[in-house]
Amino acid sequence: MKLLGSVRAKKSPRVTAMAVAAIAVIGVGVVAPVIVPTESQAQSRRTVPPTARYVSSSGQGFILDTSGSRPLMRLERSTEVWVLRPTPAPRGDIIYRNDNGDQVLRVTPDGAVTLYTTTAPQGSPASRVGEAQGLASAAMTGAQLVDYFMRQSYRASQAMGRLIVIDVDIQPGSEQVAADTVSAASDAIVRMARSSNLRAQVERVRRVVVSDQGRPGVSLVQGTLRIVIDADAGIAGRPSSARIVRVVGGDALNR
Structure with a gap:
């Protein structure tokens, strides 16, 4: 049909x-609100490239863009861009959640990234594999x-x-x-x-x-x-x- x-x-x-x-x-042209990061968030941004492509151990690729006031992420084979909210976690880690409250990423002070998805709810370590274009929509x-x-x-x-x-x-x-x-x-x-x-x-x-x-x-x-x-x-x-x-x-x- x-x-x-x-x-x-x-x-x-x-x-x-x-x-x-x-x-x-x-x-x-939309101006996003200015958000002043906490010390731990600033540290995390210093160890994570502004925009890069990652691949998790489960094979899921994604782009993380922290160049703007709001961290953005897009999974490969998807058109949706996620707006993430960073929150401090133990040991200086940063947890990134979506607007539904779901944990999506965890970043350590030394830049190690873990991806959380419905197929890998316990987390899958991710490695940076290259640069990527920003995710802001044209x-x-x-x-x-x-x-x-x-x-x-x-x-x-x-x-x-x-x-x-x-x-x-x-x-x-x-x-x-x-x-x-x-x-x-x-x-x-x-x-x-x-x-x-x-x-x-x-x-x-x-x-x-x-x-x-x-x-x-x-x-x-x-x-x-x-x-x-x-x-x-x-x-x-x-x-x-x-x-x-x-x-x-x-x-x-x-x-």
């Missing part, structure tokens, strides 16, 4: 960016944005075997964060669709709405997965796929 993705933008003054996007190049043109939203809708629809509609209701300047959000939502839907204990939960999702108005958060009400972003916070202003899975999956995650 061949499915076509669907993307809708509401016709309101706040969606001017989406209407004008088709004929104008939109430059997105601005997209209006045409690229529309195409990107369509592809993400198609990806989610294919995973579910039915149409998943994506509505984007944003102000000018929120385009890039909205794009990252749509990608994270699609990742979450695809992951849950492939899970035997989460498939029934994600079946409730019929529509994804991304907005930049209201209190940032994720909710699922009557088939609509609503995600409110904080574009001023940059990539940190949108939820990760793990957080979306937590909201949609609910108690099924504990079974």
Whole structure:
């Protein structure tokens, strides 16, 4: 069965960016909040290259970018960029967690890195294998944005075997964060669709709405997965796929 993705933008003054996007190049510049690292965090950053590619002993590759105010990470074979929160740990180590509270990385004062994933929950030592480009997202043109939203809708629809509609209701300047959000939502839907204990939960999702108005958060009400972003916070202003899975999956995650 061949499915076509669907993307809708509401016709309101706040969606001017989406209407004008088709004929104008939109430059997105977001200033992230300044975070002053603790002494232990500063020490960890001195021993970890600003941006590098790593491979764990289990074979999972990833890129860690600590060049900005927020550490970023992306697993290979994934499009999602994780915004990590560093917290001090015993012996001067730093633990990096995602917005769902999951431990993702542990870095020692001498720069040793351990990766934690669902397939290696106890941790897998990782080695630096080379340099990498930073993970900050580049601005997209209006045409690229529309195409990107369509592809993400198609990806989610294919995973579910039915149409998943994506509505984007944003102000000018929120385009890039909205794009990252749509990608994270699609990742979450695809992951849950492939899970035997989460498939029934994600079946409730019929529509994804991304907005930049209201209190940032994720909710699922009557088939609509609503995600409110904080574009001023940059990539940190949108939820990760793990957080979306937590909201949609609910108690099924504990079974």
